[in-house]
Amino acid sequence: MKFQNITYSIPWNLFLITLGSIIVGAGLKAVVIPHGMITGGFSGAGILLFYYTKLLTPGIWYLILNIPVFILGWLFISRRFLFYSLYGTIVLTLAIDFIGFELPVKDLMLATLAGGVIVGAGAGIVFRSLGSAGGNDIISVILNQKFGIRIGTYNFGFNFILFIFSFGSLDTDLILYSMAMSFITSQVIEYFMTLFNQRKMIFIISNNPRQITDEIMKKLKRGATFIKGEGAYTGKGKDIILTVANNFQIKRIEEIAFGIDPDAFLITENTFNVLGKGFSKRKVY
CATH class of the missing domain: 3.30.70.120 (Alpha-Beta Plaits)
Known part of the structure; x- marks a missing residue:
């Protein structure tokens, strides 16, 4: 079987989504949350709600936020992409809530670098599949297909609003570190997207x-x-x-x-x- 055919098989895509989602969950649970930072996207929104309310868990909040997204997805995107993304959302939710270790990093700058690289690497692996880990990925695709809104434009707008709201619960330094981490994450994702595609x-x-x-x-x-x-x-x-x-x-x-x-x-x-x-x-x- 040619590698090109393997990359479009169900086992291969489930492997990529599982591996990538676990790595993202590890980055969030081992680096981002212990240092009081947030990421961009729905995972960051879930973490911020956890900081605000002190209720449930970041993973459960992430899952709750995704429920209306998948209802929209059922109406507007392909079933294949939707089911792969649903699987990724479940794996990421479990990874966030059940990974129990913390990376022994005290310096916030090092934590920012580590968090950005780990989360970016995991997200990049997921993006190599035919699905996603839910959240912004589904909404951005719908907006792009139905209204011509560029995916990058939507993600920037969402993260901008998210970081504005975070000023109510996070220290200013932590917000700036979080923004820097999101930038690092985007660069690592870009690297993984072009790694085997160039x-x-x-x-x-x-x-x-x-x-x-x-x-x-x-x-x-x-x-x-x-x-x-x-x-x-x-x-x-x-x-x-x-x-x-x-x-x-x-x-x-x-x-x-x-x-x-x-x-x-x-x-x-x-x-x-x-x-x-x-x-x-x-x-x-």
């Missing part, structure tokens, strides 16, 4: 485009497209090769291109996300 888009200008393309397709099993071009100086028409490859295939493509045509011109660009045959499939919400 591809290289390669343009090759050569007098032997057909020969180079044949070798790329034969040796690397990668497709290619000819783009009609024209030399600015010579005015002669040329077929420019466009192909997409992973990081490990770049050197092979360079060897093929320059081995056939030492005068070839090769341009490589980073791409964030490539969808289609041989690469990632679209995540359906």
